[in-house]
Amino acid sequence: MPKGVSPVTPVLSFDQLDVPSELHSAFEGFKEPTPIQACSWPPALAGRDVVGIAETGSGKTLAFGLPALARLITSPPKDSKKSKGTTTVTTLVLAPTRELAIQTHDTLSALGAPHGIASVAVFGGVDKGPQIKTLKNANKDGKTTQIIVGTPGRILDLVNDGACDLSRVTYLVLDEADRMLDKGFENDIRSIIGHTKQGAERQTLMFSATWPEAVRRLAGSFQRDPVRVTVGSDDLTANSRxxxxxxxxxxxxxxxxxxxxxxxxxxxxxxxxxxxxxxxxxxxxxxxxxxxxxxxxxxxxxxxxxxxxxxxxxxxxxxxxxxxxxxxxxxxxxxxxxxxxxxxxxxxxxxxxxxxxxxxxxxxxxxxxxxxxxxxxxxxxxxxxxxxxxxxxxxxxxxSGFEAEGLKKFPMTIKKKTHSAYGAFFRDDIPTPSGPTKITFD
Missing domain, CATH: 3.40.50.300 (P-loop containing nucleotide triphosphate hydrolases)
Structure with a gap:
């Protein structure tokens, strides 16, 4: 086995997946796990930190959502039965846009509802008053809010207002990490992570379409010996279908x-x-x-x-x-x-x-x-x-195997890769110390 490649065995069928039977409804309508799910689930369910690099539409939400729910069902927080009006948040998912945050929240809510696990979505562009009220009155109808999905700016705003307590977060997900960094959220992300459990008490999963230096640097700062799952290429490529x-x-x-x-x-x-x-x-x-x-x-x-x-x-x-x-x-x-x-x-x-x-x-x-x-x-x-x-x-x-004949009338130069914050001086070839274990799934 090549150096740096982890001996993780992919889950090639849902029958091989060791999760509570109640969660099997999540597989309905699917024939088999997607590559990112097949390779992410074993380390994630084992409590390992994971970096997932995969094309859009590859099933990343379930790749991090299923281990999160399995963890909450099998090992619920000891203080999850607090009185009404108290929100115990142990799982936090950060997303770059409101629409993606809402979509992820809807998915996790539907999967968690039968097990009394609730999710709250927080995002900008709307009055934060109702979101604060939702957080303060989250535990109703027999459900305990243990998941927050949101955009970095609004989450940090609510944390600073004292309306959102992240001190019990032990499962952290950064979804579309490259996009969040490109949108200038790096400082917010670092501040938010500082409010969660630290070190070995927190499991951190990071998903991204690409693996530039900014994402590598973030992974090196907040993850512990992560397993890196690459589906296809570390570089962004078009969907072959x-x-x-x-x-x-x-x-x-x-x-x-x-x-x-x-x-x-x-x-x-x-x-x-x-x-x-x-x-x-x-x-x-x-x-x-x-x-x-x-x-x-x-x-x-x-x-x-x-x-x-x-x-x-x-x-x-x-x-x-x-x-x-x-x-x-x-x-x-x-x-x-x-x-x-x-x-x-x-x-x-x-x-x-x-x-x-x-x-x-x-x-x-x-x-x-x-x-x-x-x-x-x-x-x-x-x-x-x-x-x-x-x-x-x-x-x-x-x-991708398609014609580009009509474009030949234009200059065929390839622009130097730049970054919104670092401009043309951006480098993504700087090695990151103590790099993650890597799995490549072509």
Whole structure:
């Protein structure tokens, strides 16, 4: 066995999984564990720290959620039966966006409800008063709140207000760690971790799509001899099940007509008809999202919007309608590009190219999830910011086995990797002391 590779045996079938029988309902509808689940579950259930590197849509929520619930069922906190009005939080999940926090909370709540385990979601963009009230009055209906899922900024805000006690947290999850660091949450994360149990008393799991130096540094600071599970590559790669098509435009004014043509060709139904498969349209700016949404509605489509100018309630309603199929067409900014598990997204259309190639990969990862195939259609105009990314996009297409012929009219240079905080001086090749044990699952 190569040096640094752990002799962890993957769980290749659900029958091999040593968890309380009550949790087996979590497997309903699934044939077998995903690779990240198969390799993460054994060390996580054994109490080890874990770093999971895997593409979007790989089943990471259950990879960390199942061990958390198994731990709470088999070894409940000694003080979990406190009187009403007292919240005993032992599991904390940090997420980069409100939508991902809500999605993770919903999943863990559904799995924990039959066992009297409750979860609370806290996030910004809404009044924190109701969230404080929920935390103070969490233990009701026979359930004990032991899980908090939230965004770093709001969690730290509530901690500083004295409304959220993390001193009993022994199971910590950093989900989409690379995204949280890229959004500037590193100081908040470090402060939050300082309020939890320290050293051997805390199990820490970190999940990320990539393994840059910033993530390595964080893992080295707060984890103890972690097992690193890499599914595919440490670098961000496109979902191999997503067909990628790029259309190069000379005239941006033809985008609307081309978008309408794609909706017709994919047999997307207009308002008043059932929409079988969902289509997700990505744009770059909030005002652009509102304009495209209005244009589609004026053309007779039942369409929703998801962007930062909307209230949190409106965003949640739009996302829920899209998930259930009540609205089969959604126009969104990159707020919907990361982590969200939306079933039956048949096509992703990039109406406007994103600012980074990483965001492109995450956008198209909204389709082709759960082992299904998907399709992405990207409009590429060669505007200033797009032209600079043509070489990187061509590389992603070639690596996935798709044509990049139309992009050859642009410079094929590959930009130096940068970081939002460190700029062009960012290095991700600095070795981290005492690196984690690694499992690679190709």
């Amino acid at each position: 997503v067909e990628q098509i790029v259309e190069v435009f000379d005239d941006t004014r033809s985008k609307d007509s081309r978008l309408l043509g794609h909706l017709r060709s994919h047999s997307h139904k207009k308002a008043g008809s059932a929409a079988d498969a969902r289509i997700l349209v990505f744009v770059l700016y909030k005002k652009e999202a509102a304009r495209v949404e209005d244009m589609l509605r004026n053309k007779g489509y039942s369409v929703g919007g998801l962007h930062g100018d909307m209230s949190q309630t409106a965003r949640m309603d739009a996302l829920q309608n899209f998930k259930t199929g009540a609205t089969g067409l959604l126009v969104a900014t990159d707020v919907a590009a990361r982590g969200l598990d939306i079933p039956n997204v048949a096509v992703v259309i990039n109406y406007t190219f994103p600012l980074t190639i990483e965001d492109y990969i995450h956008r198209i990862g909204r389709t082709g999830r759960g082992g299904k195939s998907g399709k992405s259609i990207t409009f590429f105009t060669g505007d200033k910011h797009e032209r600079a990314l043509a070489g990187e996009l061509a590389r992603v297409l070639r690596e």
